[in-house]
Amino acid sequence: MLTSRKTPEPLMLVFIFLALVLLLFVVVTLANMVVEQVVTDLPALINAAFEKSVIKSISLSMYAGLVATLISLVLGIPAAYILARKDFFAKGFVESVLDIPVVVPHTVAGIALLTIFGANGLLGAPLESYIQFRDAFAGIVIAMVFVSAPFLTNSVREGFQNIDPRLENTARSLGAPMWKAFLFVTLPLAARHIMAGSIMCWARAISEFGAVVIIAYYPMIGPTLVYDRYLSYGLSASRPIAVLLILVTLTIFIAVRLISSGWRLYDKD
Amino acid sequence: MIKIEGLHRNWKEFALKGIDLEVHDGEYFVILGPTGAGKTLLLELIAGFYTPDYGEIFINEKNVTVLPPEKRNIGFVYQDYSLFPHMDVRKNIEFGLHMRGIRDLGKVEKMAGNLNISHLLHRYPLTLSGGEQQRVALARVLLIEPDVLLLDEPLSALDPGTQDTTRRLLKKIHNMSDLIVIHVTHNQTEAQILADRIAVMMDGRIVQVAAANDVFDRPLNDRIAHFMGVENVLKGTVTSNIEGLTSIALDSCEIEAVSGCATGETVHACLRPENVTISVVPVKSSARNVFEGVVIEIEPMGALLRVKVNCGFVVHALITKQSALDLGLELGRHVTVSFKATAVHVV
Numbered sequence: 001m002l003t004s005r006k007t008p009e010p011l012m013l014v015f016i017f018l019a020l021v022l023l024l025f026v027v028v029t030l031a032n033m034v035v036e037q038v039v040t041d042l043p044a045l046i047n048a049a050f051e052k053s054v055i056k057s058i059s060l061s062m063y064a065g066l067v068a069t070l071i072s073l074v075l076g077i078p079a080a081y082i083l084a085r086k087d088f089f090a091k092g093f094v095e096s097v098l099d100i101p102v103v104v105p106h107t108v109a110g111i112a113l114l115t116i117f118g119a120n121g122l123l124g125a126p127l128e129s130y131i132q133f134r135d136a137f138a139g140i141v142i143a144m145v146f147v148s149a150p151f152l153t154n155s156v157r158e159g160f161q162n163i164d165p166r167l168e169n170t171a172r173s174l175g176a177p178m179w180k181a182f183l184f185v186t187l188p189l190a191a192r193h194i195m196a197g198s199i200m201c202w203a204r205a206i207s208e209f210g211a212v213v214i215i216a217y218y219p220m221i222g223p224t225l226v227y228d229r230y231l232s233y234g235l236s237a238s239r240p241i242a243v244l245l246i247l248v249t250l251t252i253f254i255a256v257r258l259i260s261s262g263w264r265l266y267d268k269d
Numbered sequence: 270m271i272k273i274e275g276l277h278r279n280w281k282e283f284a285l286k287g288i289d290l291e292v293h294d295g296e297y298f299v300i301l302g303p304t305g306a307g308k309t310l311l312l313e314l315i316a317g318f319y320t321p322d323y324g325e326i327f328i329n330e331k332n333v334t335v336l337p338p339e340k341r342n343i344g345f346v347y348q349d350y351s352l353f354p355h356m357d358v359r360k361n362i363e364f365g366l367h368m369r370g371i372r373d374l375g376k377v378e379k380m381a382g383n384l385n386i387s388h389l390l391h392r393y394p395l396t397l398s399g400g401e402q403q404r405v406a407l408a409r410v411l412l413i414e415p416d417v418l419l420l421d422e423p424l425s426a427l428d429p430g431t432q433d434t435t436r437r438l439l440k441k442i443h444n445m446s447d448l449i450v451i452h453v454t455h456n457q458t459e460a461q462i463l464a465d466r467i468a469v470m471m472d473g474r475i476v477q478v479a480a481a482n483d484v485f486d487r488p489l490n491d492r493i494a495h496f497m498g499v500e501n502v503l504k505g506t507v508t509s510n511i512e513g514l515t516s517i518a519l520d521s522c523e524i525e526a527v528s529g530c531a532t533g534e535t536v537h538a539c540l541r542p543e544n545v546t547i548s549v550v551p552v553k554s555s556a557r558n559v560f561e562g563v564v565i566e567i568e569p570m571g572a573l574l575r576v577k578v579n580c581g582f583v584v585h586a587l588i589t590k591q592s593a594l595d596l597g598l599e600l601g602r603h604v605t606v607s608f609k610a611t612a613v614h615v616v
Contacts, residue, residue, distance in 0.1 A: 166351045169318045172338040173345040174413060175368035184364075188355050 030246060037243045041236070048240035054225065057241075058248055061222040064137065065205035068144035069152070072201050075145075076153040077194070081186070083153075084160035102150050109146055110214025117142055117215065139216035147211055148204035152197040159193025160186065195260040199253065206249060270294055271315070271417060271449060276324030278314060285310055285473045288324070295447035297440075299460040301484075302470035303496060308453040309348075311470070312419050315451065316345045328416060339368070344410035348422040350402045352394035358405050359390040365413035376412060384408045384438075400431035404438070411442065418442075420452040424459055433616050436462060461485060461502045462537045462616060469493055494568070501540040501585050507532050514557075514610060521581035525557040526613035536615050544612035545586035547576060548605045549596050557610040560584070564602045567593070574598075578606050 037045055048054050083095060101109060117124040117133035124133055133139035163186060171181035187194070209223040220228060222245045230238035276288040285307050292298045300308050314321055317338035325334045333341050352361050362377050381387045384404045394402060403423065410418065423439065424432045440463060443450050454460055460467050464481040469488075477489045485502070488494040505517040507530050515528045517538055530536050546556070562580030569575075574593050576586045584606050588598075598604070 164349075164351065166347050166349070167353060169313070169316070169338070170345060170347065170351040171353075171364070171368075172318070173316050173341075173343055174365040174409065175339045176364075177337070177339050180368060185353055189353075 033239065034243050034246065037239055041240070044236070044240045045243060048244055053220075054241055054244065057220050057225040058222045058245060060137075060140075060219055061206045061245075062248075062252075064140045064144060064221060065202045068141050068148060068205040069198050069202040071141065071145050072149040072152045073194070073198065076149050076197075076201075077156055080153050080157035081160055081182075084157045085165065098153055099150050101147050106147060106208065106210030107214060110143060110211035113139075113143055113146060113211060114215050133215060135216050135218045137216075137219065140212050140219075140221060143211035143215050144205035144208050147208050148201045151204050152201035155193050155197030155200060156190060159190035159197075162193075163189045192260070195256075199256055199260075203249070203253065270327075270329060271451070272325075272327040273315070274325045274327075276311075276314060276326065277322045278310065278319065279322055280307075280310060280319075283307060283310075283473060285314070285321075288475055290468060290475060290478070292449055292451060294449060297443050297450045297452065297463055297465045299464035299467045299481075300451065300453045300470055301457065301460040301464075301467050302455060304455055306470045307473040308455075308470055309421050312345070312421055312451065312453050315417070316343050316419055317341050342413070342416050344413060344415035344418045346403075346406045346410055346418075346420050346423055348426055350394075350406040352397075352402055352405055352409075354394055356394075357390070358386065358392050358394070358397075361394065361405055362390075362409045362412060364409060369413075380408045380412050398431075399427050400435060403427065403431075403435055407438070407442065415448070417449045417451065420450065422454055423452065425454070425456065432459075436616065439463065457485075457497055458502055458537075458539055458616075469496070471496070501538075501542065501545075501583075503538045503540070503582055505536060505538060507534045507536055515615060517615070519582050522560065524613065525610040526615050527611050528613075528615035530615055539614040539616060540584075540608060540612060542575065542585040542587040544608050545584055546607045547578065547586050547588055547592075547596065547598070548607070549602070551605050552607070554607060555609065556607040558613075559605060559607045562604060562606050564598060564600055564604060567598065567600065578604060580606055 079098065083091070083098075104112075114121070114134070116122050117139065119125065119128055119132070119134060131138050133142055167185055167189070168181050171185045172178070176184065206221075207223065209227065212221055213224050213227070217224060222241070226238050226242050226245065229241060271290070271292040273288055273290040276285060278285045283305075288311060300311065302308050310319070313319055315326060317333065317336060317340075320335060325332055327333065328341060328343070338345075352358075353364065356364070358381075359377065362381065366373060366376065378387065381390060384407060386401065386404050386408060389397060389401060389405065394405065397405065420439070424435055427435060436459065439450070439452070442448070452460075452463060461481050467477075467479065467481050467484045468475050469477040469484060471492065477484060477493055479487070484493070485497050488497055503517075503519055503524070505519040505524070508516045508518045508523065509532055510516075510528070510530060513527050513529065515526045515530055517524050517526060517536060524538060526538055528536075551559075560580035562578040562584070564576060565579045565583070566577040567574055568577075569590075570587070572590060573587050574590055576588060576593070576598065578584050578586060586606065592598075596604075
C-alpha cells in the first residue's frame, strides 16, 4: 500500500528506461526478422523448413551441441567440485585459465584448435588413423566444447558452493564413502545448477560459428549454412534459414526451462 | 573407550593445541567452552571429517586417526541437524542402512515410533519444526547403531520448551544403551545437567577435565570460574507439588519453586545469580526461599561482584559493588540469602 503512493526515485526511472532499451534492442531485432520473413515471404520459410540440407544442418547443430554438452558435463563437474570445495596454490590462476575460452575471439580459438587437432597437429597427427577433426563431426564437437564448457563449469561450481559441506560430512558419517555421498547428496542438490549450466552450455554450443567454421566448414552446422547461403545467394536466401534456426532453438529452450523449473524444490533459498 | 593423544590441527587463523582426552565406555561426556574455542573442530576430527596435523585418536583400542569417517562407526549430529533437504524423512532415516545395503522397514518404523516421528515419515525436512528435525536427525544416526554419538550444540537452536524435552530425550537415549556420548556446548546449565564428566575448552586447549559438579565448584582458574558462573544448578528430589508450588529436597535442606514436576521426580533447580538477594539482617518478604549462610568468596566482575554463599549448599549471587559496600560484605560474614519461588527454573 505504502509503496504505491510513493513517487519512484528518479534514478530508478533512468534504470528502467535503460533496461527497456536493452530489452527492446534484443526483442525488436529478432522479432523484426521473424515477422518480416513471415509477412513478406512465407513460402520461402516453408520451403526452407522442408529443404533436406537445412534440416540436416539444424539437426547437426542440435546433435553436436548435445554431444559437446555431455562431454562438458563429464569434464566440468569434477573441475567445478574441486574449485568449489578445495583451496590450493594458484587456484585463482586455474580459475582464470578455465575461463579463457570466454574471452578469446572465436576465430582465434578455431585457429588454435586447428593447430592442435589438424592433420599435422600435436594431437591430430598421432590420432589421424583413428579419428579426424578437420571437416568432421569430431572437429565441430571439439570446437563447441572449447567455447561452451566454461559456462557449465561456472554454473555447477556455484551450485556446489551453495551446498553446505556439513551435509556431505553427515552422509560420510552415516556410512557413505565419498562417491556415494557425492552421488546421493551432492549431485541431486546441485541438480538445478547442473541443468541451468547444461542449457547455457548447449545454447552456447549451437550458436557457435567462428571456431567451428575454421576447423570444420563441412559438414555444415546451422550457422555455417546461413553464412554460406548469405555469401552465395544474399540476404533473401539466408534469412529463412536464420528464422528457422531461431524458432527451433527458442522452442527447445523454453521447453527445457519449463520442464526444469520444478527442480527449484531442492534449493535452500 | 575413546582416547585422544596429543592432537594438533591448524585451521586458518585458529589451532587446536595438544588435546589429550579419555572418554570411558557408557559415559556422557560434555565438552564445554565459549564460542570459538574449537569444540566443533575437535568433534569433526574425532568423526574423521578432517585429519589432525599430529596426534592419534583411538576408538575402542583401534587407531582410527587416518580412517575415513564411514569406517569409524560414529554418529554425528550437527547443530542445524543437516537433514538431506531433497529426501523425505523416511529416506533420511534409512540413509545409513541404505549405504550398508540393508533394507529393513521394520527397524525404520520402530525407531520412528520410539522417537515419536512416525507421523512425519512422508514429510520433507524443510517443513518440520526444529524439535522435529532434531528427532529425525537422532533417529537417522541411532539406526546405524554407532559406538560413539557426537552431538554438536544439539539444544542451542531450539526454543526453551523443546530444549527441556530434548534434554530428557538425550538422557533417555544414553541410559538405554551404553553408547558413549560426546556433547559439545557453550551452555553451562546444559552441561551440568547432562554430563557425567565435563571437559572445559578454551582457545583450542582443554583446560580442565572433571566430574560435572567439580568443574563448577572447584574451577581450576579464574577464567574458568568466570565462564562457569552463569547459573546455580541444584540437584534434588520433588517432595510435594501443591498447585504448582513445588518443594524440592536438596542434600541438606528444601527449596520451593514453581513447576509442573511430580512428587518423587529427580530434578535440577536452576537459579540465575542476579535473582538472588543478599541481606545482613533477617527480613520478612514475599520470597519463599530464605537461608542463613556464610560468605565464602567474593570476586569482581566488572561493575558487579560475584558472591558465593554457603548455606549448606553453595549459592552464587550477583550484586553491585555499591550494595556490597553498604552491607559491609566480607569473607566469613553471616548473611541471609533469599530468592523467589518463581525465580527458580526447574528442569
